[in-house]
Amino acid sequence: MASEPADVLIIGAGASGAVVALRLAEAGFKVTCLEQGEWLNRADYPGNKLDWELKARKDWATSPNIRGLASDYPIVEDDTPVSPLMYNAVGGSTIIFAGAWPRALPSDFRVRSLDGIADDWPIDYFELLPYFYRTDKQFGISGLPGDPAYPPDTEDAPMPPLPIGAAGLKVARGMTKLGWHWWPEFNSINSTNYDGRRPCVQRSTCQSGCNEGAKASTDLTHWPKAIGLGATLITGARVSRIEHNDKALATGATWIDRDGAEHFQPAKVVVLAANAIGTPRLLLLSGLGNSSGLVGKRLMMHPFANVAGLFEEPLMSWAGQFGDLIESLEFYETDEKRGFVRGARWGLAPTGGPINTALPSRAGEQAWGPDHHLHVRSHLGHGANWGLFAEDLPDEANHITLSDTVTDASGIPAPEVHYRMSDNSRRMLDFHIERAKESMDAAGAYKIEVDRLMRYSGWHLLGTARMGDDPKTSVVDRWNRSHDVKNLYVVDGSCFVTSSGVNPTSTIVAIALRAADHMVETRFEQQVPA
Amino acid sequence: MTTERVDDATTLTDDERRTLAAIADRLIPAAHGMPSAADVVTDERLRFALNARPDLAEPLRQALRPELGPDLQARLDTLGADEPATLYALQLVIVGAYYTDAGVRDGIGYPGQVAITVRSWEYPQYLEDGLIDAVLARGPVWRDPATGTRARTDNAPNTYAERFGGTPPEGDTHGHDRA
Numbered sequence: 256m257a258s259e260p261a262d263v264l265i266i267g268a269g270a271s272g273a274v275v276a277l278r279l280a281e282a283g284f285k286v287t288c289l290e291q292g293e294w295l296n297r298a299d300y301p302g303n304k305l306d307w308e309l310k311a312r313k314d315w316a317t318s319p320n321i322r323g324l325a326s327d328y329p330i331v332e333d334d335t336p337v338s339p340l341m342y343n344a345v346g347g348s349t350i351i352f353a354g355a356w357p358r359a360l361p362s363d364f365r366v367r368s369l370d371g372i373a374d375d376w377p378i379d380y381f382e383l384l385p386y387f388y389r390t391d392k393q394f395g396i397s398g399l400p401g402d403p404a405y406p407p408d409t410e411d412a413p414m415p416p417l418p419i420g421a422a423g424l425k426v427a428r429g430m431t432k433l434g435w436h437w438w439p440e441f442n443s444i445n446s447t448n449y450d451g452r453r454p455c456v457q458r459s460t461c462q463s464g465c466n467e468g469a470k471a472s473t474d475l476t477h478w479p480k481a482i483g484l485g486a487t488l489i490t491g492a493r494v495s496r497i498e499h500n501d502k503a504l505a506t507g508a509t510w511i512d513r514d515g516a517e518h519f520q521p522a523k524v525v526v527l528a529a530n531a532i533g534t535p536r537l538l539l540l541s542g543l544g545n546s547s548g549l550v551g552k553r554l555m556m557h558p559f560a561n562v563a564g565l566f567e568e569p570l571m572s573w574a575g576q577f578g579d580l581i582e583s584l585e586f587y588e589t590d591e592k593r594g595f596v597r598g599a600r601w602g603l604a605p606t607g608g609p610i611n612t613a614l615p616s617r618a619g620e621q622a623w624g625p626d627h628h629l630h631v632r633s634h635l636g637h638g639a640n641w642g643l644f645a646e647d648l649p650d651e652a653n654h655i656t657l658s659d660t661v662t663d664a665s666g667i668p669a670p671e672v673h674y675r676m677s678d679n680s681r682r683m684l685d686f687h688i689e690r691a692k693e694s695m696d697a698a699g700a701y702k703i704e705v706d707r708l709m710r711y712s713g714w715h716l717l718g719t720a721r722m723g724d725d726p727k728t729s730v731v732d733r734w735n736r737s738h739d740v741k742n743l744y745v746v747d748g749s750c751f752v753t754s755s756g757v758n759p760t761s762t763i764v765a766i767a768l769r770a771a772d773h774m775v776e777t778r779f780e781q782q783v784p785a
Numbered sequence: 786m787t788t789e790r791v792d793d794a795t796t797l798t799d800d801e802r803r804t805l806a807a808i809a810d811r812l813i814p815a816a817h818g819m820p821s822a823a824d825v826v827t828d829e830r831l832r833f834a835l836n837a838r839p840d841l842a843e844p845l846r847q848a849l850r851p852e853l854g855p856d857l858q859a860r861l862d863t864l865g866a867d868e869p870a871t872l873y874a875l876q877l878v879i880v881g882a883y884y885t886d887a888g889v890r891d892g893i894g895y896p897g898q899v900a901i902t903v904r905s906w907e908y909p910q911y912l913e914d915g916l917i918d919a920v921l922a923r924g925p926v927w928r929d930p931a932t933g934t935r936a937r938t939d940n941a942p943n944t945y946a947e948r949f950g951g952t953p954p955e956g957d958t959h960g961h962d963r964a
């Protein structure tokens with residue numbers, strides 16, 4: 256069954272797809288989006304209910320393999336120590352993302368020039384700055400202006416900072432003692448009423464969906480506006496192939512509905528926004544855009560370690576935005592004396608509820624018998640967690656292929672992830688773990704627990720269709736357009752050249768908006784199928 | 786969502802129910818002013834946990850199967866070594882049923898995921914205490930790609946008051962939208 260042709264077909268209604276849809280709908284394009292997931296109702300989210308911590312481990316798990324919902328596709332992950340995490344729905348992974356909103360730093364775009372390794376980006380921080388300001392307003396950012404870890408801004412975050420909590424204050428005092436950089440975290444979470452959404456109420460359940468609608472997820476921040484401007488969003492629509500003609504132009508996409516029926520959506524331009532696992536999967540399934548051989552390669556996921564400090568005094572650290580309370584970029588930039596290049600961002604997060612505390616910890620610690628009660632009493636609300644996000648350098652050996660044996664419910668081959676943490680990343684995490692322990696020590700922690708590499712930490716999916724000027728060594732150009740297929744764009748985190756060491760969504764959406772602006776500006780030069 | 790209702794939690798055999806109570810008491814006994822999980826994990830609480838997690842019903846039964854013998858510690862050790870997922874399901878059911886009990890929550894001083902008003906119009910303590918001034922006084926920490934070294938910013942503010950003329954970060958509008 257064929258449908259009305261779209262000016263632009265977007266695949267994936269997550270962070271980047273929503274930003275592009277809104278911009279193009281504003282400019283009068285006829286936009287259609289195909290999304291394999293559904294609209295969700297935030298009243299159903301488990302965060303404000305008694306069974307939250309039970310549901311958070313299954314229906315609301317961050318791993319699609321654990322959830323196994325109809326909207327999810329399986330990911331074969333036998334060959335990776337880190338599991339890719341995501342959510343498949345209108346809003347994409349922003350439904351369950353934590354909302355931490357740091358930007359990539361200026362040096363992140365010049366890794367080859369500065370550190371003689373990996374590659375430079377064809378674009379830079381300063382070119383992205385106007386887009387950061389615009390997306391900060393769209394998503395609604397809370398933050399304290401003036402962070403000296405970034406170049407001075409000409410525009411402040413639209414809302415004042417969220418509280419850093421007793422845990423944030425404690426650790427900030429420790430950082431001050433050491434003379435180390437820290438700053439209240441920028442979060443895409445309302446600290447005031449903003450854009451028709453309510454302020455955060457500190458439940459700390461952000462990774463199970465935000466009942467309040469305080470956290471920016473694009474089902475709230477973008478899609479209603481885009482649809483109001485005429486965009487069409489088709490849900491329960493799993494794309495199996497991007498089709499093309501003999502002039503190597505994309506003609507639309509074939510998709511499968513929940514009942515297994517096949518449809519074709521014709522379009523003049525196709526935009527991939529299915530994230531850095533879903534997008535290369537589709538390009539490989541379609542045999543498109545891969546003259547460089549780099550589709551699916553250079554997967555980066557930010558190897559992650561956790562350093563938990565325990566304090567005598569109650570910190571109520573079951574509450575507070577899960578985004579982050581405070582961050583540190585003290586050891587972000589390269590210092591070769593440390594035995595590795597590049598660095599990691601630290602984000603301080605709350606520590607969860609009683610079930611999380613009672614079960615064996617991330618570091619494998621458990622307490623049963625009479626001591627169980629002492630364990631829970633000393634841990635619940637008494638902790639603070641430094642999460643360490645290591646910059647992952649690109650490596651072609653870290654890649655995605657299509658499975659020969661596993662398919663999703665629609666019969667489409669599942670992606671298979673092949674990934675190793677590099678020696679550079681291991682040394683980096685080891686160094687940062689030691690410094691984070693010193694920070695906890697300086698803050699007065701009486702006990703410190705470390706998880707050296709967390710399996711369920713593949714939140715940040717990057718690099719599998721990299722951007723570049725040279726078609727031989729990159730998949731898309733500086734405007735996110737495929738070198739090979741002139742009416743095909745990749746606007747999600749797949750386009751990242753290097754990973755930076757910060758949570759990527761702020762940068763992903765700024766790049767997506769820049770690409771959309773360019774599509775609008777060049778609309779009359781755009782090659783389209785006859 | 787995969788939540789079909791499970792009303793058969795109590796259809797555990799008497800034997801299974803007894804084994805569950807014994808394990809619950811072994812893992813979380815009455816001590817330090819807290820009750821035993823054997824007493825707290827009633828049929829009602831068990832049903833609550835399994836309604837939230839119907840997928841745990843089957844591994845729970847596996848964990849309680851009579852073939853594993855009467856020795857509780859040996860049962861836990863065998864499960865831990867050979868069937869960690871089954872052991873985890875058993876622990877999760879007990880912990881999940883126990884810590885969703887109102888009395889237990891009172892006992893550990895945990896009010897649940899309650900809503901707390903963000904008072905974003907108040908001057909944060911960290912500004913008051915000069916913690917941000919200490920960060921600003923050290924100057925920029927980002928590396929300037931143009932020079933390859935730590936950035937220098939002329940006239941960078943040394944204190945928060947200098948940056949903002951002493952005013953607190955723009956506060957809430959007491960319920961009015963800002964955009």
Ligand SMILES: Cc1cc2nc3c(=O)[nH]c(=O)nc-3n(C[C@H](O)[C@H](O)[C@H](O)COP(=O)(O)OP(=O)(O)OC[C@H]3O[C@@H](n4cnc5c(N)ncnc54)[C@H](O)[C@@H]3O)c2cc1C
Nearest residue numbers: 267269270271291343347348353354355494533747758760
């Ligand atoms: C638990 C968790 C916490 C996170 N926390 C943070 C954080 O604090 N800060 C931060 O910066 N980032 C965070 N992230 C990462 C952030 O969510 C992602 O960077 C961001 O959502 C990526 O946007 P995207 O548009 O690339 O993809 P997504 O938002 O993942 O959207 C992709 C969409 O494409 C759809 N799709 C895929 N394949 C198909 C197909 N074949 N047919 C139809 N539809 C398809 C999917 O269903 C999905 O809705 C977190 C992620 C997770 C999982």
Ligand code: SF4
Nearest residue numbers: 455456458459461465
């Ligand atoms: S802490 Fe705030 S942002 Fe997170 S889920 Fe609760 S209300 Fe939403």
